[in-house]
Amino acid sequence: MAVSIQVSDGVEVSCAILGDPVLSSSYLLTNHDGEFMSAEHSQEVPISPASLPAASSVDPTSKMVFIWLTSYTFDTAAYIYKGAAYMDYSIKNEEVPNVLLKTTADYKSIVPELYRRFPNKDVEYIMETKQPPSLLLSRGQARIVGEAEASILVVESGVTPQLAFSLTVSVQCDVEFEIQTRSSGQVIAGDITSFTTEISNIDSVIGEIDPTPFQELLHTMVQFMAIPHINRILNAGLAIPSRSGLAATDTTITIEEGYILVGADLSYSL
Numbered sequence: 366m367a368v369s370i371q372v373s374d375g376v377e378v379s380c381a382i383l384g385d386p387v388l389s390s391s392y393l394l395t396n397h398d399g400e401f402m403s404a405e406h407s408q409e410v411p412i413s414p415a416s417l418p419a420a421s422s423v424d425p426t427s428k429m430v431f432i433w434l435t436s437y438t439f440d441t442a443a444y445i446y447k448g449a450a451y452m453d454y455s456i457k458n459e460e461v462p463n464v465l466l467k468t469t470a471d472y473k474s475i476v477p478e479l480y481r482r483f484p485n486k487d488v489e490y491i492m493e494t495k496q497p498p499s500l501l502l503s504r505g506q507a508r509i510v511g512e513a514e515a516s517i518l519v520v521e522s523g524v525t526p527q528l529a530f531s532l533t534v535s536v537q538c539d540v541e542f543e544i545q546t547r548s549s550g551q552v553i554a555g556d557i558t559s560f561t562t563e564i565s566n567i568d569s570v571i572g573e574i575d576p577t578p579f580q581e582l583l584h585t586m587v588q589f590m591a592i593p594h595i596n597r598i599l600n601a602g603l604a605i606p607s608r609s610g611l612a613a614t615d616t617t618i619t620i621e622e623g624y625i626l627v628g629a630d631l632s633y634s635l
Contacts, residue, residue: 370604375404376445378438380606391425399434401442403449410441415623428628430613432605434553435624436500439509443497446598452494454590458487458520464585465490469519475578478571479519479529487520488529492590495533500540507620509538509557509595512565515586530569532576534583536591537561542625544616545602551613552602553627557595562587610634 369377379398387394396417400410415435423431446452461467468487473480498511512535518526538560545554562584564576605613605627613629620626 369402370606371404372401372442372603373598373601375449376442377402377404378442378603387420389420392420394420399438399441401438401445403445410444412437412440412444417624418621423626423628428615428617429630430628432627432629433624434603434627436502438603439500440497442598443499443511447494447497451598452497452591452594453492454594455491456489456590458489461488461490462589464589466582476530476571476574482571483519483521483527483529489518489520489526490586490590491516491518492586498536498595502620502623502625504622505620507540507542507555507625509536509540511536513587513591515583529571530567530574532564532579532583533566533568534587535563535565536587538592538595540599542618542620544605544618544627547602549604550607551605551616551629553605553618553625554602555596555599557592557599560587560592605629 368380370380371377379400379402381398383396383398399414402410414437417433417435443452456465458467466472466488468485469480469483470485472488492513492515495512495514498509501508501510512533514531514533516531517529519529520526538557540555541558542553542555545552562580564579564583567574567576605616607613610633612632612634614632616627616629618625618627
Protein backbone atom coordinates (compact mmCIF):
# COMPACT_ATOMS: atom_id res chain seq x y z
CA MET A 366 0.00 0.00 0.00
CA ALA A 367 1.74 3.17 -1.22
CA VAL A 368 0.61 6.18 0.79
CA SER A 369 2.40 9.51 1.06
CA ILE A 370 1.78 12.74 2.95
CA GLN A 371 2.69 16.11 1.46
CA VAL A 372 4.91 18.03 3.85
CA SER A 373 5.72 21.13 1.78
CA ASP A 374 5.83 22.20 -1.85
CA GLY A 375 7.48 19.39 -3.80
CA VAL A 376 8.28 17.32 -0.71
CA GLU A 377 6.36 14.36 0.69
CA VAL A 378 6.94 11.52 3.13
CA SER A 379 6.14 7.91 2.29
CA CYS A 380 4.00 5.92 4.72
CA ALA A 381 4.05 2.76 2.59
CA ILE A 382 3.73 -0.50 4.53
CA LEU A 383 6.87 -2.62 4.39
CA GLY A 384 6.33 -6.34 4.74
CA ASP A 385 3.44 -8.18 6.33
CA PRO A 386 1.73 -6.91 9.49
CA VAL A 387 2.36 -8.85 12.69
CA LEU A 388 -0.65 -9.77 14.79
CA SER A 389 -0.26 -10.97 18.36
CA SER A 390 -2.69 -11.48 21.24
CA SER A 391 -2.09 -7.92 22.47
CA TYR A 392 -1.13 -5.78 19.48
CA LEU A 393 -1.00 -5.28 15.70
CA LEU A 394 2.41 -4.21 14.40
CA THR A 395 3.03 -2.65 10.98
CA ASN A 396 6.29 -1.34 9.54
CA HIS A 397 6.18 1.78 7.38
CA ASP A 398 8.69 3.46 5.10
CA GLY A 399 9.02 6.93 6.67
CA GLU A 400 11.25 8.20 3.84
CA PHE A 401 11.08 11.80 2.65
CA MET A 402 10.94 12.07 -1.12
CA SER A 403 10.88 14.69 -3.82
CA ALA A 404 7.45 14.80 -5.44
CA GLU A 405 9.06 16.01 -8.66
CA HIS A 406 12.03 13.65 -8.91
CA SER A 407 11.56 10.04 -7.83
CA GLN A 408 14.98 9.04 -6.57
CA GLU A 409 16.18 6.63 -3.93
CA VAL A 410 17.74 8.42 -0.98
CA PRO A 411 21.18 6.85 -0.31
CA ILE A 412 20.60 6.42 3.42
CA SER A 413 20.07 3.10 5.17
CA PRO A 414 17.09 2.82 7.56
CA ALA A 415 17.91 2.56 11.24
CA SER A 416 16.73 -0.46 13.22
CA LEU A 417 13.67 -0.18 15.45
CA PRO A 418 13.25 -1.60 18.95
CA ALA A 419 11.03 -4.59 19.56
CA ALA A 420 7.34 -3.85 20.11
CA SER A 421 7.73 -5.48 23.54
CA SER A 422 9.79 -2.43 24.63
CA VAL A 423 6.53 -0.62 25.49
CA ASP A 424 3.55 -1.57 27.64
CA PRO A 425 0.79 -2.24 25.09
CA THR A 426 -1.87 -1.44 27.68
CA SER A 427 -0.60 2.10 28.41
CA LYS A 428 -1.69 3.56 25.03
CA MET A 429 -3.85 2.42 22.16
CA VAL A 430 -1.33 3.37 19.47
CA PHE A 431 2.45 3.73 19.40
CA ILE A 432 4.57 5.23 16.62
CA TRP A 433 8.33 4.74 16.48
CA LEU A 434 10.35 7.28 14.46
CA THR A 435 14.08 6.86 13.88
CA SER A 436 16.59 9.42 12.66
CA TYR A 437 16.10 7.90 9.18
CA THR A 438 13.01 10.03 8.61
CA PHE A 439 14.84 13.24 9.55
CA ASP A 440 18.00 12.32 7.65
CA THR A 441 16.09 11.60 4.43
CA ALA A 442 14.26 14.92 4.90
CA ALA A 443 17.60 16.71 5.26
CA TYR A 444 18.85 15.00 2.09
CA ILE A 445 15.81 16.08 0.07
CA TYR A 446 15.78 19.65 1.43
CA LYS A 447 19.53 19.97 0.84
CA GLY A 448 19.06 18.81 -2.77
CA ALA A 449 16.34 21.43 -3.24
CA ALA A 450 18.68 24.16 -1.89
CA TYR A 451 16.44 24.77 1.15
CA MET A 452 19.59 24.76 3.30
CA ASP A 453 21.64 27.27 1.31
CA TYR A 454 21.26 30.91 2.27
CA SER A 455 22.53 34.24 1.02
CA ILE A 456 22.23 37.79 2.33
CA LYS A 457 22.64 40.72 -0.03
CA ASN A 458 24.35 43.79 1.42
CA GLU A 459 21.11 45.71 1.84
CA GLU A 460 19.72 42.75 3.80
CA VAL A 461 22.69 42.32 6.16
CA PRO A 462 21.43 42.79 9.74
CA ASN A 463 23.21 45.30 11.95
CA VAL A 464 24.64 42.51 14.09
CA LEU A 465 26.84 41.45 11.13
CA LEU A 466 29.71 43.42 9.59
CA LYS A 467 28.46 45.22 6.49
CA THR A 468 31.60 46.73 4.90
CA THR A 469 35.29 45.98 4.53
CA ALA A 470 35.92 48.94 6.85
CA ASP A 471 34.11 46.97 9.58
CA TYR A 472 36.69 44.20 9.05
CA LYS A 473 39.66 46.59 9.21
CA SER A 474 40.81 45.58 12.68
CA ILE A 475 40.35 41.81 12.31
CA VAL A 476 41.28 41.29 8.63
CA PRO A 477 43.48 44.27 7.67
CA GLU A 478 44.36 42.70 4.31
CA LEU A 479 40.69 42.64 3.29
CA TYR A 480 40.40 46.38 3.84
CA ARG A 481 43.78 47.05 2.18
CA ARG A 482 42.74 45.25 -1.00
CA PHE A 483 39.11 46.38 -1.03
CA PRO A 484 38.86 49.67 0.89
CA ASN A 485 35.37 50.80 1.88
CA LYS A 486 33.48 48.17 -0.06
CA ASP A 487 30.23 46.48 0.86
CA VAL A 488 30.17 42.79 1.75
CA GLU A 489 27.64 39.98 1.27
CA TYR A 490 27.31 36.57 2.88
CA ILE A 491 26.55 33.09 1.60
CA MET A 492 26.08 30.04 3.79
CA GLU A 493 25.87 26.56 2.28
CA THR A 494 25.56 23.19 3.96
CA LYS A 495 28.44 20.95 2.88
CA GLN A 496 26.46 17.77 3.60
CA PRO A 497 22.87 17.17 4.78
CA PRO A 498 22.78 17.43 8.58
CA SER A 499 22.05 14.37 10.73
CA LEU A 500 19.80 13.82 13.74
CA LEU A 501 21.32 12.09 16.78
CA LEU A 502 18.88 10.65 19.30
CA SER A 503 19.76 9.57 22.83
CA ARG A 504 17.55 9.15 25.87
CA GLY A 505 15.94 12.52 26.58
CA GLN A 506 18.00 14.39 23.98
CA ALA A 507 17.79 15.20 20.27
CA ARG A 508 20.68 16.89 18.51
CA ILE A 509 21.25 18.00 14.91
CA VAL A 510 24.87 17.99 13.73
CA GLY A 511 26.14 19.39 10.46
CA GLU A 512 28.81 21.33 8.67
CA ALA A 513 28.41 24.51 6.66
CA GLU A 514 30.60 26.83 4.64
CA ALA A 515 30.21 30.54 5.25
CA SER A 516 31.58 32.79 2.52
CA ILE A 517 32.28 36.52 2.67
CA LEU A 518 32.11 38.32 -0.69
CA VAL A 519 33.15 41.84 -1.63
CA VAL A 520 30.70 43.91 -3.66
CA GLU A 521 32.01 46.32 -6.26
CA SER A 522 29.83 48.30 -8.65
CA GLY A 523 29.30 46.60 -11.98
CA VAL A 524 31.29 43.52 -10.99
CA THR A 525 30.15 40.10 -9.81
CA PRO A 526 30.74 39.87 -6.01
CA GLN A 527 34.22 38.47 -5.36
CA LEU A 528 34.98 35.79 -2.81
CA ALA A 529 37.37 37.08 -0.15
CA PHE A 530 37.41 34.06 2.17
CA SER A 531 35.24 31.21 3.39
CA LEU A 532 35.06 29.46 6.73
CA THR A 533 33.98 25.90 7.37
CA VAL A 534 31.95 25.69 10.57
CA SER A 535 30.75 22.67 12.51
CA VAL A 536 27.32 23.19 14.06
CA GLN A 537 25.53 21.26 16.83
CA CYS A 538 21.91 22.13 17.62
CA ASP A 539 19.81 20.91 20.53
CA VAL A 540 16.25 20.25 19.39
CA GLU A 541 13.03 19.98 21.36
CA PHE A 542 10.19 17.95 19.86
CA GLU A 543 6.57 18.26 20.92
CA ILE A 544 3.07 17.31 19.83
CA GLN A 545 1.08 20.24 18.49
CA THR A 546 -2.63 20.24 17.65
CA ARG A 547 -3.50 22.22 14.55
CA SER A 548 -6.57 22.65 12.41
CA SER A 549 -5.34 19.83 10.15
CA GLY A 550 -4.70 17.47 13.08
CA GLN A 551 -1.77 16.65 15.33
CA VAL A 552 1.84 17.03 14.20
CA ILE A 553 5.27 16.22 15.60
CA ALA A 554 6.99 19.61 15.54
CA GLY A 555 10.53 20.57 16.47
CA ASP A 556 12.38 23.71 17.48
CA ILE A 557 16.09 24.43 17.96
CA THR A 558 16.58 25.61 21.54
CA SER A 559 20.37 26.18 21.53
CA PHE A 560 23.39 25.63 19.32
CA THR A 561 27.18 25.75 19.27
CA THR A 562 29.60 26.49 16.43
CA GLU A 563 33.28 25.74 15.83
CA ILE A 564 35.48 26.82 12.92
CA SER A 565 37.27 23.86 11.38
CA ASN A 566 38.88 25.40 8.27
CA ILE A 567 39.48 28.70 6.45
CA ASP A 568 40.04 29.14 2.71
CA SER A 569 41.25 32.62 1.81
CA VAL A 570 42.21 34.39 -1.42
CA ILE A 571 43.66 37.37 0.47
CA GLY A 572 46.30 35.60 2.52
CA GLU A 573 46.44 33.88 5.90
CA ILE A 574 43.63 34.70 8.33
CA ASP A 575 43.49 34.20 12.09
CA PRO A 576 40.24 32.29 12.85
CA THR A 577 39.99 33.48 16.47
CA PRO A 578 38.03 36.72 15.86
CA PHE A 579 35.52 34.91 13.65
CA GLN A 580 34.02 32.58 16.21
CA GLU A 581 31.47 35.14 17.37
CA LEU A 582 30.80 36.25 13.78
CA LEU A 583 30.15 32.66 12.66
CA HIS A 584 27.85 32.09 15.62
CA THR A 585 25.88 35.20 14.61
CA MET A 586 25.77 34.15 10.95
CA VAL A 587 24.36 30.74 11.87
CA GLN A 588 21.87 32.36 14.24
CA PHE A 589 20.50 34.77 11.63
CA MET A 590 21.00 32.79 8.42
CA ALA A 591 20.66 29.09 9.15
CA ILE A 592 18.64 28.58 12.34
CA PRO A 593 15.44 30.38 11.15
CA HIS A 594 15.37 28.29 7.96
CA ILE A 595 15.94 25.00 9.77
CA ASN A 596 13.34 25.92 12.37
CA ARG A 597 10.87 26.69 9.60
CA ILE A 598 11.22 23.09 8.41
CA LEU A 599 11.08 21.66 11.94
CA ASN A 600 8.12 23.87 12.91
CA ALA A 601 6.15 22.67 9.87
CA GLY A 602 6.05 19.34 11.63
CA LEU A 603 5.30 15.79 10.57
CA ALA A 604 1.60 14.96 10.55
CA ILE A 605 0.40 12.05 12.68
CA PRO A 606 -1.68 9.93 10.29
CA SER A 607 -5.42 10.11 10.97
CA ARG A 608 -8.76 9.30 9.39
CA SER A 609 -12.06 11.11 9.34
CA GLY A 610 -13.86 10.59 12.65
CA LEU A 611 -10.77 9.09 14.29
CA ALA A 612 -8.68 11.38 16.50
CA ALA A 613 -5.58 10.90 18.65
CA THR A 614 -5.96 11.98 22.28
CA ASP A 615 -3.63 12.21 25.29
CA THR A 616 -0.69 12.06 22.89
CA THR A 617 2.78 11.79 24.42
CA ILE A 618 6.28 12.01 22.95
CA THR A 619 9.58 10.78 24.40
CA ILE A 620 13.13 10.71 23.04
CA GLU A 621 14.81 7.34 23.43
CA GLU A 622 18.12 5.86 22.34
CA GLY A 623 17.97 5.97 18.56
CA TYR A 624 14.27 6.76 18.15
CA ILE A 625 11.34 9.00 19.03
CA LEU A 626 8.35 7.29 20.61
CA VAL A 627 4.86 8.73 20.20
CA GLY A 628 1.98 7.21 22.14
CA ALA A 629 -1.71 8.08 21.89
CA ASP A 630 -5.23 6.93 22.69
CA LEU A 631 -7.92 7.07 20.03
CA SER A 632 -11.40 8.51 20.04
CA TYR A 633 -14.00 7.86 17.38
CA SER A 634 -16.95 10.01 16.38
CA LEU A 635 -19.54 9.53 13.67
